[in-house]
Amino acid sequence: MLRLLCRSSAGSQTLVRWARRSQRGGGLLLHGARSCTSSRRCHGTGSGEVNGQPAENGSGNALYRDSVLLPKTEFPMKLTGQKLLDRELQIQQECGFADLYSWQRERKAKNKFCLHDGPPYANGDPHVGHALNKILKDIRNRFEMLRGRQVHYIPGWDCHGLPIELKALGDLGTSGLSPLQIRQKAREFAEGAIARQKAAFQRWGVMADWDQCYYTFDGTYEAAQLKVFQEMHSKGLIYQDYKPVFWSPSSGTALAEAELEYNPEHVSRAVYATFPLVTLPPKIASQKVNVSVLVWTTQPWTIPANQAVCYMPNAQYSVVKRADNSEKFLVATxxxxxxxxxxxxxxxxxxxxxxxxxEGGICKHPTIPDKQVPLLPANHVTMVKGTGLVHTAPAHGMEDYSVASQFKLPVECMVDEDGTFNELAGPELQKLSNTGVSTVISMLKQCNALLKEEQCVHSYPYDWRTKQPVVIRPSKQWFINTESLKDKAKEALQKVRVLPESARSSLLTMLDRRTYWCISRQRSWGVLIPVFYHKESGEALINKYTVSHIAQLFKEKGSDCWWELPIETLLPPEVLKKSKAGAASDYVRGEDVLDIWFDSGASWAAVLEAESDSRADVYVEGKDQIGGWFQSSLLTSVAVRNKAPYKSLVVHGFAVSEKGEKMSKSVGNVVDPDVVINGGKPAYGADVLRWWVAESNVFSDVQIGPSALSSARDSISKLRNTLKFLLGNLQGFDPRLQAVDPKQMHYIDQYMLHLLREYSIKVTDAYSEFDAGRVIRVLQAFITRELSSFYFSIIKDRLYCDAEDSLGRRSCQTVLEEILDGVTRSIAPILPHMAEEVYLHAPGHDKEETLFKSGWIKSSSVWRRPGLEEAVEGACAIRDSFLSSIPGKNAARYDLTVAIEPGLLFELMESLQEEPTSTTSQLAELMMAARVNLATKMPRDLDPEALLNHGTFLINLEGGVIREESAYSIAVTPTSAARCPRCRRYTANSADCLCPRCQSIVSQAH
Structure with a gap:
């Protein structure tokens, strides 16, 4: 408790009673205290730099230079170029970065933290998108590990898929190559990409067991994936059907919705075409008019496949007549x-x-003689564009197919896998591709069915890998019935925390849009769908016995065995017997592979099942995964386990150029993380890259470029300067032996511990919210305001000029060591290399100990001293008035007289200075003045030239139980004392002699 609480003076009894009540309640609980923030923002007015070495060497006379305790440390002020790169690698080696993950997995921990790694695609070199994602994850993992949790983080790679297959084959193509040869080349390509990416992630300081990663081409992973497939198939959620899918002629395979990107600048040749009504609807037949139904379509190539024209039952329609030629059309009113x-x-x-x-109307098909098509109701018809009547080709449209299913219309596909018309389209169109559009339009002209053609710019789906348009065409594929899963998935999603919360609506919208999910691909590189087809009937053989057997084979031998083993091994007699099938020779193996989104979406089964909850605490990926991995993981997990695979989702933005543009090699704005670290001018090192990630608002797109990286480097340099100041002033200090108990400390030192505790709470909260940017803002505010501008400027005299082993200096060093430790640990998740480097120089621990094995910030509840806060912040209010009275002048040249009427504020100030006048009191130190006089009223003999100022300070104790607004007055006069040649304070009797404090210290030294 403050000594002032036991002193006998005016108002002391009230304060003593307050102290006793507070002690019984566990401490002083103050609310609404006036802040001294403005004071803390004032730069020091002493003789040295605020945040580093003194401007002068601390002595005006070489005679006393050796007696001044200036900062000393081997911690370098700057590390640049190759020295920086070498030091980071040295730190990784010396501090056991490679072994850290396995160490923390082996230690006992009450709590666990599981961040499930979304697998990056193994098809190229590491890029800044990887850096943003992996570093963001690592910051959280390192924070959780420092807090004492056992972190579960298994890095993984998505290894299958068309892009890898195409890159691996290059110009070779697939001609003449067997599936096994294609797979071998694709595997080699993926392994090379994985090796390059893994090396980069390790260089960035990402903590993981890099020898125990997961890969979607690993047999064990494939077996776990097939188990998910089998369970979904057993529940009737996976089925085979012939229906329209997004088909990529440029890739030669079906695509899922998540593999599309929509080009908003796509240009189509749209047409208005007429379908003459040959049979009027019965309820309007009495009109007896010759009328044509008018339709509008952006896909005229699909008109030969037309099977109906759809209308909206609830809309109003009109028969209209042209004024120029009397033609009549049926259109929406x-x-x-x-x-x-x-x-x-x-x-x-x-x-x-x-x-x-x-209802009941029938039209003549415009291009196929003698073909008639019905008018049918449909809810997908809109009035936004066109005519309100929709041409319907069930083979080439999702809504069109739904209409066909309802009304039993034929589904005739007129386009082959390469995007060319087939024989069903007729001789004029057969084997035509892009030119087929012109031919169809010409056919409409010839039939007098073309009313108008126009260019239409609209959004259209493209293959996200080849960047070419896709078509919708029917194909026999394997599907997941997501329609039946959507409600469960939405319900599960409601229990998931989403950051930012705004991403939740996008997740729900994506789920709503997906009625089924095509999961089969016509490629060689992937996990085979474990299905067999009867040679004669074509009927599929797939059940829990066949799939379980194949899964076991894949686990033991890998999925290449699908081609390597004879079919009798894939379908042994006992499996055939359980399946009630014939002989193995009656079947052929299927050739389709699973969609890579199913591959990665089943990762929870392969990676998380060993965990007790089998759910990850969090998934962290870019916003493109809202329709990708987040969704495929959710759907597969809900289908099998009726719960989401994650408790939280963190959705971050993309890395873009400093102009906000998407990075592109053709534009030349790509930022290579390897160049950032090693090859740039300058070479920034890994910690700058990590700072860039941490400082960014990751919930939006994140800009990177020379200015962002230079700013990150400068910020780290300023932080390094602060840490060097702390280390330098801890030279020769061992907190294990020389630390001062907080109760014996100077009040400003106790106050700094109080602020340090508040800082640690804010930092901890920010890390817990995945907000490393807030961590940096809190850190920089703490260093700039509380440390550099306030505490450091005040304590330097005590640090440099008090006796080395004095209570005041040791009190200060104890706090500096706590600050150094707290700040270093707080930045460790972001800057692990620099944090460990600081720790190597820091006192108070064994040399072989590393920071990351020694825990989180060690703030103590004892440091929370709200009553102390009133004392120091009351002094800060007075300090504000004092400094504002001498703008631009050196506070050390002035004497300060403070007059406060008897009461709580006077009691508080008296705790900082017991005697009426002092040059060495804690109050004088706070004011940084030559001398402070403390009285209950202004002296009568006050210098008439004194600068006067007045103010008030509100003391608010115990939530308002005790409130007292105290007035104070100050008088500022130039000091008559001389400047001490040792400490440079104006406290000496004459210019050629030491001040009493310095004289005592020097005489003791001799």
Whole structure:
């Protein structure tokens, strides 16, 4: 408790009672205390630099130079170029970065933390997107490990898929190569990419057991994936069907929604085409008019495959007549004005009908003689564009297929896998691809069915790998019925914490859009769908016995065995018997592989199942995974286990150029993380890259470039300067032997521990929220305001000029060591290399000990001293008034008189200075003045030239139980004392002699 609480003076009884009540309650609980933030922001007004070495060497006379305790440390102020790179690698080696993950897995820990790594794609060199993702994860993992949790983090790679296959084959193509040869080349390519990426991740300081990663081409992983497949198939969630899918002619395979990217600048040749009504709907047949249904489509190539024209039953439709040639069309009433403007003529309304009255109407197909198609109701018809009547080709549209399923329409595919028309399209179109559009339009002209053609710029799906347009065409594929999973998935998602919360709606929207998921691919490089087909009937053989057997083979031999082993081994007699099938020779093995999103989406089964909860605490990936890995993981886990595989989701943005543009080799704005670390001018090292990640607002797109990296380097340099100051002033100090008990410390030192505790709480909270940017902001504010501008400027005299082993100096050093330790640990997750380097120079631990094996910030509840806060912040309020009275002048040249009426504020100030006048009191130190006089009223003999100022300070104790607003006055006068040649304070009797404090110290030394 503060000594002031036991002193006998005015108001002391009240304060003593307050102290006793507070002690019984565990401490002084103050609320609403006036902050001295403005004071802490004021730069020091002493003789030295605020945050480093003194401007002068601390002595005006060489005679006393050796008696001044200046900072000394071997910790370098700067590390640049090759020295920086060598030092980082040396730190990794000396401090056991490679063994840290396995060490923390072996230690006993009450709590666990599981961050499940989304597998990066093994198809190229590491890029800044990898750096953003992996470093963000590592910051959280290192924080959790420092807190004492056992971290579960298994890095993984997505190793299958078309892009790897295409890159591996290069110009060879697939001609003449067997599936096994293709797979071997693809595996070699993936392994090379993995090796390069893994080396980069290790260089960035990412903590993991790099010998125990997971790979989707590993047999054990494939077996776990097939187990998920089998369980979903057993529940009827996986089925085979012939229906439209997104098909990439450029890749020669079906694509899932997540493998598409929409090009908003796609240009289509859109047409308005007429379908003459040959049979009027019964309810409007009395009109007896010759009318054509008018449709609009951006995909005229699909018109030969038309099977119907759809209308919206709840909309209103009109028969209109052209003013220029008397042609009559059936269109949606609300589209009439737009169509008239398009045609450049008036349209006279002949009749108006409810959409429901169009039922039973039949049209003539415009390009196929003698073919008739019905008018059918459909809810997907909109009035946003076009005519309100939709041409329907069930083979080439998802909604069109739904209509066909409902009304039993034929699904005739007229386009082959290479994107060319087949024989069903007729001789004029067969074997045509892009030119087929022109041919269809010409056919419409010949039939007088083309009303107008226009260029239409709209969003259209592209293959995200080849960047070429896709088509919708029917194909016999394997699907997951996501329609039946959506409600469960949404329910599971409601229990998941999403950062930022705004991403949740995107996740739900993506789920809503997906009615089924095509999971089969027509490639060689992937996990085979374990299905066999009967040679004669074509019927699929797949059940829990066949899949379980194949999964075991894959686990033992890898999925190459699908081609390597005879079919009798893949379908042994006991499996055939359980399956009630014939002989193995009656079957052929399937050739489709699973979608890579199913590959990676099953990672929870291969990586997390060993964990007790079998759920990850968090998944952390970029926003593109909202429709990718986040969703495929959720759907597979909900299907098998009725729960999400994650408790939290963190969705970060992309890395972009400093202009906010997507990085592109063609544009030349790609930032290579290897160049950032090793080959740039300058070479920045890994910690700068990590700082860039931490400082960024990762929940939006993150800019990187020369200015961002230079700023990160400068910020680290300033931090390094602060750490060097701390280390330098701890030379020769061993906190294990020389630390001062907080109760014996100077009050400003106790106050700094109080602030350090608040800092540690803020930092801990920020890390827990995946907000490393807030960590940096809190750190920089603490260093700039609390340390550099306030504490460091005040204590330097005590540090440099007090006796080495004095209580005041040891008190200060104890706090500096706590600050050094707390700040170093707080930045360790972000800057592990520099944190360990500081720890190597720091006192108080064995040389072989490393920071990351020694825990998180060791703040103590004892440091929380709100009552002390009132004392120091009351002094800060007075300090504000003092410094504002002498703008631009040196506070050390002035004497300060403080007058406070008897009361709580006077008691608080008296605790900082017991005697009426002092040059060495804690109050004088806080004011940085030559002398401070403390009184209950201004002296009568005050110098008439004194600068006067007044102020008030509100003391608010125990939540307002004790409130007292105290007034104070100050008087500032130039000091008459001389400057001490040793400490350079104006406290000496004459210029050629030492001040009493320095004289005592020097005489003791001799």
């Amino acid at each position: 609300e589209r009439t004005a737009s169509i008239a403007a398009l045609l450049g003529t008036d349209l006279q309304t002949v009749g108006v009908f409810a959409g429901s009255l169009l």
